[in-house]
Amino acid sequence: MNINTHEDRLSLSVDLGDRSYPIIIGAGLLDDSQLVQSYLGCEQKFVVTNETVAPLYLQQLQQSIGDASRLAHILPDGEQFKNLASMEQIYSELLAKKCSRDVTLVALGGGVVGDMTGFAAATYQRGVSFIQVPTTLLAQVDSSVGGKTGVNHPGGKNMIGAFYQPRAVLIDTDTLATLPGREFRAGLAEVIKYGLICDQEFLAWLAANMSRLVQRDAAALQFAIHRSCGCKAGVVAADETESGIRAILNFGHTFAHAVETATHYQQWLHGEAVGFGMLVALDFSHRSGFLSAQDFQMGAEVIHAAGLPSKAPASIEGAQQILDFMAVDKKVKQGKLRLVLLRELGGAFVTADFDADLLEKTIQDYL
């Protein structure tokens, strides 16, 4: 790797054989043209971003890219535009600009931009290179790492997509300065998730340092993002295409998706729903006899401290509605719902063997 080492930067690698790639985390990365260019080919570069992020960071990034043609496609902002129609626009733009197979796509933005740019890279001329430059906390610790790409379909979220790895993930922590508070807290949900599912020591650190994170202390953020990406990278390296262990990354997500679907994705940000879902999953892990009361309490307190919701939206009709939506989850295998639960803090497992009545009763208590 031909980049400057800065003492104030942290990095790690996602180990996937010939698809391995680095994650670099630090302040001021967007301005470091040497770093940015080290991950771009010598051919065309094409940035995909959205109308919110473009005015903030596009020019800065284009300067570092140093390509006079400054190719870019600016998407409207929002999950409702994460669909095949938007993909068609990206393809058309790539073709109009005569981008060849040697083009490198650059995803500048949050999860929606990253997922769509990655899917464009996976499918344009049967696959071109791309790098992730995530600008939201959620994208920095979750969606930009691991190669899940895709779009929504009227019949379901993320139903169309591919596993396709970026060439690098460049996380400039400075971009979090412009992130709205609610989105920032939503990102913290995924950070907490890593502590809960695979890193008890990190969870203890989060319990002690949540106020520093909420105040966006730069050093705390960099540490938390690095630790989160490390957990995710380890799980992804062990199971790239989610045939096994990777499912633990969905801790809290089956509950979250059900609430999101029931509320037509209008009520909560994804991270908020995940925060709520993790609370229910923690409680159910406890009531099912896997997790001690003390561990459940500690996990719940960290979630509360991040300012995440602890009750379902009022519009939810009842526990059965959530259960119904859980039944059509992607994690359903051979007709059986599988849940990610904790047997200890930092220790998650997947099971289809649980008490359905107890599950309903647990959900009931969070309505």
Add this chain to the structure above:
Amino acid sequence: MNINTHEDRLSLSVDLGDRSYPIIIGAGLLDDSQLVQSYLGCEQKFVVTNETVAPLYLQQLQQSIGDASRLAHILPDGEQFKNLASMEQIYSELLAKKCSRDVTLVALGGGVVGDMTGFAAATYQRGVSFIQVPTTLLAQVDSSVGGKTGVNHPGGKNMIGAFYQPRAVLIDTDTLATLPGREFRAGLAEVIKYGLICDQEFLAWLAANMSRLVQRDAAALQFAIHRSCGCKAGVVAADETESGIRAILNFGHTFAHAVETATHYQQWLHGEAVGFGMLVALDFSHRSGFLSAQDFQMGAEVIHAAGLPSKAPASIEGAQQILDFMAVDKKVKQGKLRLVLLRELGGAFVTADFDADLLEKTIQDYL
């Protein structure tokens, strides 16, 4: 592999590590439920076919699949439906039928059906299994093997797609009985291609046996398909994603694509255009001093014997029009057109170093 071995069947393997898969070639495969089922999971099976092939073979295949739900999607027939709108319909149907990640898609038809089904498999819920059951000669020897999947875009053919390998390719030579003569001859173009680019012995066999092939002699067909798939499998195994040697499979195709584009894909079948393109490429290889007059003549005679066209469509305006369309080919690298040429029968190579005036003159002689 848990299948019956029939003496009258030929098989080979595409060696791609954990993505390796078998190709089985013989008569009556569609009726062999044990064989068919050995490549299907125990979950849902979903056949994609088209309105021409469905009345001929869908019921037969469904019987062998033995799945009472008989899920299928029937596309309209034609290259003009190979687009994202048709993909959207396949996705909708898969979701409507609640197909999970465990579904196996089955492509029953020609190249368009295979390319689209493969792309659906590559992108539905980030990738599900699929098998190829090609029913045209072209699909049997070319598009069903090698994992190229995708759709067209108004801006270019096959511009959206992925490399995604099937779990098996089942080639029932009986299906060729219903193939229209013109389509059959078009398929022969790709068969001849393998002789020209990598198998001199096979080319000699083709020179001696073309009349048997044209009469659809069963044994001759099975041999030719097996030999063709063997050549393709070897090249694909050496270069899955076309970063090098795989480009030789495009012998004749750069000329062919230019003619197809110039005539809006209305005039010739793809194989016919390839036959013509190979003729020009052979001649240009000879005039450039790579290929002997004798070898050029022998190659040209095999192409003629298959009944493939030897003059460009009358609507082509001139050599420059073909050259212009060649300049926007996917094989253009760093602004330079690269051609696949022969230095001997069975020996292809890729070069960007050729005499452009001589090329124009050569094309001129085929108008």
